[in-house]
Every structure is written in structure tokens, then in C-alpha cells.
Amino acid sequence: xxxxxxxxxxxxxxxxxxxxxxxxxxxxxxxxxxxxxxxxxxxxxxxxxxxxxxxxxxxxxxxxxxxxxxxxxxxxxxxxxxxxxxxxxxxxxxxxxxxxxxxxxxxxxxxxxxxxxxxxxxxxxxxxxxxxxxxxxxxxxxxxxxxxxxxxxxxxxxxxxxxxxxxxxxxxxxxxxxxxxxxxxxxxxxxxxxxxxxxxxxxxxxxxxxxxxxxxxxxxxxxxxxxxxxxxxxxxxxxxxxxxxxxxxxxxxxxxxxxxxxxxxxxxxxxxxxxxxxxxxxxxxxxxxxxxxxxxxxxxxxxxxxxxxxxxxxxxxxxxxxxxxxxxxxxxxx
Amino acid sequence: xxxxxxxxxxxxxxxxxxxxxxxxxxxxxxxxxxxxxxxxxxxxxxxxxxxxxxxxxxxxxxxxxxxxxxxxxxxxxxxxxxxxxxxxxxxxxxxxxxxxxxxxxxxxxxxxxxxxxxxxxxxxxxxxxxxxxxxxxxxxxxxxxxxxxxxxxxxxxxxxxxxxxxxxxxxxxxxxxxxxxxxxxxxxxxxxxxxxxxxxxxxxxxxxxxxxxxxxxxxxxxxxxxxxxxxxxxxxxxxxxxxxxxxxxxxxxxxxxxxxxxxxxxxxxxxxxxxxxxxxxxxxxxxxxxxxxxxxxxxxxxxxxxxxxxxxxxxxxxxxxxxxxxxxxxxxxxxxxxxxxxxxxxxxxxxxxxxxxxxxxxxxxxxxxxxxxxxxxxxxxxxxxxxxxxxxxxxxxxxxxxxxxxxxxxxxxxxxxxxxxxxxxxxxxxxxxxxxxxxxxxxxxxxxxxxxx
Numbered sequence: 181x182x183x184x185x186x187x188x189x190x191x192x193x194x195x196x197x198x199x200x201x202x203x204x205x206x207x208x209x210x211x212x213x214x215x216x217x218x219x220x221x222x223x224x225x226x227x228x229x230x231x232x233x234x235x236x237x238x239x240x241x242x243x244x245x246x247x248x249x250x251x252x253x254x255x256x257x258x259x260x261x262x263x264x265x266x267x268x269x270x271x272x273x274x275x276x277x278x279x280x281x282x283x284x285x286x287x288x289x290x291x292x293x294x295x296x297x298x299x300x301x302x303x304x305x306x307x308x309x310x311x312x313x314x315x316x317x318x319x320x321x322x323x324x325x326x327x328x329x330x331x332x333x334x335x336x337x338x339x340x341x342x343x344x345x346x347x348x349x350x351x352x353x354x355x356x357x358x359x360x361x362x363x364x365x366x367x368x369x370x371x372x373x374x375x376x377x378x379x380x381x382x383x384x385x386x387x388x389x390x391x392x393x394x395x396x397x398x399x400x401x402x403x404x405x406x407x408x409x410x411x412x413x414x415x416x417x418x419x420x421x422x423x424x425x426x427x428x429x430x431x432x433x434x435x436x437x438x439x440x441x442x443x444x445x446x447x448x449x450x451x452x453x454x455x456x457x458x459x460x461x462x463x464x465x466x467x468x469x470x471x472x473x474x475x476x477x478x479x480x481x482x483x484x485x486x487x488x489x490x491x492x493x494x495x496x497x498x499x500x501x502x503x504x505x506x507x508x509x510x511x512x513x514x
Numbered sequence: 515x516x517x518x519x520x521x522x523x524x525x526x527x528x529x530x531x532x533x534x535x536x537x538x539x540x541x542x543x544x545x546x547x548x549x550x551x552x553x554x555x556x557x558x559x560x561x562x563x564x565x566x567x568x569x570x571x572x573x574x575x576x577x578x579x580x581x582x583x584x585x586x587x588x589x590x591x592x593x594x595x596x597x598x599x600x601x602x603x604x605x606x607x608x609x610x611x612x613x614x615x616x617x618x619x620x621x622x623x624x625x626x627x628x629x630x631x632x633x634x635x636x637x638x639x640x641x642x643x644x645x646x647x648x649x650x651x652x653x654x655x656x657x658x659x660x661x662x663x664x665x666x667x668x669x670x671x672x673x674x675x676x677x678x679x680x681x682x683x684x685x686x687x688x689x690x691x692x693x694x695x696x697x698x699x700x701x702x703x704x705x706x707x708x709x710x711x712x713x714x715x716x717x718x719x720x721x722x723x724x725x726x727x728x729x730x731x732x733x734x735x736x737x738x739x740x741x742x743x744x745x746x747x748x749x750x751x752x753x754x755x756x757x758x759x760x761x762x763x764x765x766x767x768x769x770x771x772x773x774x775x776x777x778x779x780x781x782x783x784x785x786x787x788x789x790x791x792x793x794x795x796x797x798x799x800x801x802x803x804x805x806x807x808x809x810x811x812x813x814x815x816x817x818x819x820x821x822x823x824x825x826x827x828x829x830x831x832x833x834x835x836x837x838x839x840x841x842x843x844x845x846x847x848x849x850x851x852x853x854x855x856x857x858x859x860x861x862x863x864x865x866x867x868x869x870x871x872x873x874x875x876x877x878x879x880x881x882x883x884x885x886x887x888x889x890x891x892x893x894x895x896x897x898x899x900x901x902x903x904x905x906x907x908x909x910x911x912x913x914x915x916x917x918x919x920x921x922x923x924x925x926x927x928x929x930x931x932x933x934x935x936x937x938x939x940x941x942x943x944x945x946x947x948x949x950x951x952x953x954x955x956x957x958x959x960x961x962x963x964x965x966x967x
């Protein structure tokens with residue numbers, strides 16, 4: 181009980197506008213329902229904390245796409261905790277479960293929101309990578325919009341020269357948010373596009389250059405090499421660049437997300453993750469797995485199709501959104 | 515990492531069981547737990563896993579295992595059989611209308627690969643069935659989705675019907691039908707916008723299109739990498755639209771594709787096609803048994819053999835094999851064999867089909883790209899015929915020349931020479947082994963040795 185209070189207080193004391201938490205609450209309705217409802221269900225169904233209870237809990241977590249390894253760790257820890265505190269009533273175990281979950285979601289106790297590494301002066305280069313169809317181009321459009329609102333001079337590079345219509349798609353976004361797009365024709369060398377874009381960004385004194393790349397499956401060695409080449413070009417042309425390599429991950433992806441994060445990380449040294457399509461029924465459990473197993477911070481989440489639906493990932497707001505129901509319930513109890 | 519394959523996991527458990535004269539209930543329990551974890555790691559839906567495990571347990575403690583001489587093997591067989599039956603029986607065909615055009619609707623979440631698959635399907639219809647399809651761009655929401663379909667249409671040289679982004683998708687579909695009739699086209703493929711299954715307005719739009727064009731097939735396009743949510747998506751689309759089949763995309767990734775299993779089990783709708791690559795001819799029919807093998811990490815020998823039969827000259831393969839056995843294998847033969855293998859498709863794909871390939875020592879870290887094969891080819895081609903026949907005459911000056919000729923560093927030339935020698939030694943050993951008691955088993959794979967591994 182006190183635990184939730186703490187969380188809530190902590191959340192409210194940090195000056196966050198209601199708006200942010202509302203967005204999360206709305207976007208995560210699906211996620212929240214499945215988590216808290218199921219756990220409530222579970223607690224209601226079992227009167228004793230036994231092996232079957234833990235097996236069911238395991239299933240709830242796995243059905244939320246939490247990594248299998250993470251779940252096993254979590255269950256082990258819970259079992260220990262239950263033994264230690266000699267908990268027999270399932271109602272009591274509930275708060276322990278939430279506590280553990282929040283711990284993983286939140287990571288270190290006073291974690292800051294992972295922000296973009298934007299240069300104070302000079303050019304910031306952001307490279308987007310990811311498998312096919314996760315929403316790289318759309319996210320770039322949204323991010324460009326956001327940066328532009330902040331008064332930045334933004335330039336886009338159409339590095340997806342492979343997929344039919346990809347250049348047009350980025351171009352369309354450029355028009356919508358009113359930023360220029362540097363592009364070559366379809367089928368040209370993406371590294372050359374990026375090179376040109378960097379030159380253009382330099383001569384125009386742009387603040388941020390966002391580079392799109394073609395979606396690729398992480399087990400295609402050639403395509404991953406192509407990505408490394410693009411990164412090398414950026415490194416050579418812009419000192420300290422790329423300042424951010426963002427991996428776009430589809431929130432509906434299952435265990436494969438870990439393989440994606442790992443392989444893309446090896447090829448391009450990913451600095452952050454953008455979790456897209458979190459407004460579906462996907463549970464976002466993958467965030468747990470990635471935090472726990474790979475330690476790459478989630479920087480943004482896509483919570484809808486509108487231009488403004490890209491949110492900075494705020495672990496506390498995320499946790500709050502996730503457990504809002506359970507928290508309110510507990511508050512009523514107390 | 516979590517992707518080692520069920521076979522790997524099973525093997526350690528099986529090892530324990532193997533030596534025993536009989537399999538006890540405890541053994542089965544232990545094993546099913548491993549199977550359960552592995553399936554969950556392959557993204558098979560947890561509900562499906564539960565039922566599946568119950569079934570396997572029941573059969574595994576039954577008589578067929580107890581009385582079998584090789585209980586471990588028997589258990590694996592049961593697992594595979596149950597997997598196959600979960601994924602449905604034989605491959606199914608595309609329905610066709612009594613009166614053309616046949617209408618196919620493509621639906622699914624954003625980014626599943628609908629537009630690309632529409633292009634692939636049209637290509638398949640023309641190539642395999644000699645039909646004339648019309649592509650319809652009904653995705654008016656995503657920027658440049660229409661451009662994408664038009665570009666595909668251009669690449670395939672096929673008509674694309676579109677009315678820009680202002681039109682109503684329902685109207686577009688209606689007008690496209692008329693156009694197809696006027697032009698006497700056989701198939702109408704409607705590419706709809708990606709949408710969340712919980713978005714009621716957009717789902718209503720789909721229903722309206724469905725009522726207007728009366729499609730003969732509604733294909734749900736699903737990303738093979740989807741996690742536990744795949745089942746919810748499929749169930750919801752099926753409830754609202756009564757889909758007729760599923761197309762699984764991006765299966766050429768390293769996903770185990772457990773979603774496939776779950777969708778079939780939950781909706782009872784067959785998986786008809788799978789997307790196996792980015793090129794427009796990479797759409798294949800779905801084979802449940804082969805998929806089961808893949809999920810189990812047992813490889814897909816059937817597909818491999820089929821590919822080999824299509825592309826490899828059997829007589830030459832026999833000759834090569836003879837040479838391997840007599841250890842008179844030269845660089846010349848090596849080059850030829852590489853050519854044959856290359857014809858069969860990208861190497862990493864082939865490797866996936868070889869049973870146990872993922873477990874072979876060092877195999878995981880080896881990066882096979884066709885480029886590397888190209889390098890090896892260049893090196894061999896820079897050798898004189900004499901050098902190719904008798905690598906033993908190689909000296910420093912020759913190596914230098916070869917390196918220069920192929921544009922590769924000398925170290926790489928050295929490595930290749932060394933590997934070639936080792937390979938020859940290995941072949942000799944293998945031939946000896948083949949004459950031994952494991953002869954029969956190995957013979958199945960003959961002609962399919964990959965010397966450059």
C-alpha cells in the first residue's frame with residue numbers, strides 16, 4: 181500500500197503536466213487492463229501461494245511478451261521473497277508482484293528520462309535503424325515535427341532507397357511538417373544519400389539531420405554491413421556523429437525483439453529505442469525484457485497515428501499508466 | 515540467447531532419458547517443461563502451448579512410448595506430429611470465383627507487409643497460374659502507400675487502379691471492380707490500409723468494402739515476428755471480417771514464427787503463403803510439416819532437397835562425391851560445387867534448412883554472405899590451372915600473384931589454402947565414417963556437403 185503511495189507521490193511531485201500522464205493512460209489502456217485485470221483475477225482465483233499460482237503468473241507475464249528469461253528471473257525472485265516474508269495469502273503477494281515489476285520497469289531508483297543527445301551548437305545527426313515495417317519513416321516524421329516545434333532547423337535524409345515508395349513517403353512527411361528532404365532516386369547507394377545530406381546540412385547550418393534507412397531483417401549480413409557503412413560515413417563526416425542511433429521496435433514484436441536489439445546494436449551501436457505502435461493491444465512487456473536483458477534505454481514511444489503522438493519515454497509515467505487501476509484500488513482500500 | 519532452438523533444449527533432457535530402459539512420468543514432466551519454455555520462446559501463444567503440452571504429456575506417458583525401444587526419439591516424434599497437426603493439414607489453394615474477376619482483399623496491422631505481399635501475390639498469380647491481376651490502391655491514409663503500389667505495378671508491368679488519397683476506399687474498390695470487368699482481368703487484389711484491430715471506424719470501413727466487392731478471399735497479412743498479440747489480432751480480424759486465410763511475412767528473419775502455430779490453432783484458418791524475402795518472387799506456399807521442423811530447430815531437409823533437385827545436376831554431384839571420397843578433389847571441383855550451391859539460393863537460407871547446422875561448432879559465428887563466396891571465387895580464379903589441380907606447388911611468389919589478381923590480402927589466400935587442406939582431410943574422415951556403421955544415415959546427405967564451411 182505504502183509502496184503505491186510512494187510511487188504516486190513521487191510521480192506527482194516531479195513536475196509533470198497532467199497531460200503527459202493522460203496521454204500515457206489513454207495510450208496504455210490496453211496494456212494496463214491486461215496486466216492489472218489478470219493479476220487481480222489470479223489473486224482471486226488462488227487462495228494459497230503455491231506452484232500452480234506461480235505457473236499462472238508466469239503465463240500472464242509471458243502473454244505480455246515479457247522475455248522468457250526475464251520472467252524466469254522474476255518468478256525466482258518472487259518465490260524467494262514469498263518464502264522470506266512467509267507470505268501465504270495471495271492478496272499479500274499482489275503488492276510484492278507489483279513492486280518487483282515496477283523495479284524492472286523503472287530500473288535504477290532515480291532514473292532520469294533518457295533524452296536525445298542534441299548538440300548545443302553544431303549539427304546533430306540522428307540515424308534510424310530497424311527491421312521492415314516497424315514505423316521508422318513515420319517516427320521520423322513525428323520526431324521532425326517535434327524538433328521543429330522546438331525551433332530547430334531540421335533536415336531529413338531519404339536513406340531508404342530500396343523499398344518502393346519509401347522516398348515518396350518521407351517526402352510527404354517533409355511536406356506535412358515543412359522540413360526539407362534530401363533524396364536520390366530509388367535504388368541508389370544509401371550511404372551516398374547520407375553523405376549528400378550531411379553536406380547539405382552543413383552548408384545550410386541545420387541543427388538536426390535525421391537519417392532514414394531501409395528496413396532490414398537483422399540476419400541479413402549484407403544489409404547489416406550496408407548499415408555499418410552508412411554509420412562509418414557519418415562518423416567520418418561529422419565528428420562524434422552519429423549522436424543518436426535509434427532502433428525502431430514494433431511493440432507487437434515478440435521474443436525476436438531481443439535478437440533485433442542485439443544485432444542492430446552490434447552493427448550500429450544503438451543508443452536508444454523507439455517503441456512504436458504501443459496503442460494497439462500490445463502489452464509493452466518487451467520494454468521489461470529489453471531493459472533487463474540488454475540495458476538499452478527506451479527514449480520514445482509511439483502512442484498513435486497523429487503527428488503529436490510521439491512521446492518521450494518516461495519510465496515513471498509509464499509505470500503510473502500501467503498500474504493506475506491497481507493504485508486507485510489500493511488508495512480506496514486505505 | 516533465447517533462440518537456440520527447441521532441439522537444443524530437448525537434447526539435453528533427452529540425453530538423460532535416452533539411456534534409460536523406460537521413460538517415467540517424472541522424465542516426461544521434466545521434458546515437457548523444457549518444451550513449454552522453448553515454445554514460449556518461439557512466441558507460440560501461451561494458451562496454445564498449454565493445450566499442446568497436455569496432449570503431448572498424455573501421449574508421451576502412453577503405451578507407444580513405453581514400449582518403444584528408443585523412447586527419447588519417440589517423444590520427439592510425438593512433439594513434431596502434434597506441432598504439424600496444430601498448424602493444419604495440407605497446403606491450400608486460392609479460391610477462385612465462378613465468374614471472373616476473383617477478388618482478394620489484403621488486410622492487417624500497419625507494417626505487416628500488405629503492399630509488398632500484394633505485389634508478390636500478383637506476381638505469383640501471373641507466373642504460376644497465368645492469370646491477369648489488377649492491383650487496387652485502397653490505402654489512402656499512409657503517406658505514399660499509393661506510390662508504393664504503383665511502383666510495384668511498374669516493376670511487375672501490371673495495371674494499378676488508384677484514385678489518389680482523397681477518394682473513399684469503398685468507392686475505389688467499387689470502381690476498380692468495374693475496371694477489372696471492362697478490361698477482362700482475372701483477379702482484383704485490394705490493398706487496404708494497415709489498421710489496428712481495435713480501431714472500430716477503420717474496421718467498419720473494411721466491412722463496407724467487403725460487403726461491396728464480395729471478396730472470394732480475405733487474406734490477413736501477419737508479421738512472423740509478432741509476439742503473443744498475434745492471436746488477439748487474428749481473432750479480432752476474423753470475428754469482424756471472417757478471413758479466409760493467413761499470409762505470414764518476414765519469415766526469412768531469424769524468428770521461429772511461433773505466431774504461425776497459434777493463429778492456425780485459434781482461428782482455424784489456414785496459413786496459405788509465407789513471405790521469404792524482399793524480392794517480388796519470394797512468396798512461397800506454406801508447408802505445415804516443414805514449419806514444425808523449423809520451430810523445432812530440426813531444419814527443413816525437404817525444402818533443401820527440393821531446391822537441390824531443381825538446381826543441381828545430379829550426375830555432376832555424383833562425380834564430385836566420388837572425387838571427394840578418393841580425395842582427388844581439386845580447387846577446380848570446389849569452384850564448380852560452389853557454383854551449384856549458389857544456384858540454390860542465398861547461403862544463410864540454405865544453412866537454416868540443414869538439420870543441426872545451428873549447433874555445429876563455430877557455425878553460429880560464421881557469417882555467410884554471398885560476397886564472401888565471391889571473394890573465394892576470385893581467389894581460385896586467379897590461380898593457374900596447374901595450381902588448381904595441385905595446390906602443393908604453391909609458394910610465396912605464387913601466393914603474392916594470386917592475392918594481387920584477386921584483389922584480396924595474402925592472408926586470405928593462405929587461409930583458403932589451409933581450409934582447403936583441412937577440408938580434404940575431413941572428407942577423407944567422413945568417407946571412412948560412411949563406410950562404418952553410420953553409413954546409412956550419412957548417405958542421405960551426400961552430394962550436399964558444403965566444403966567451404
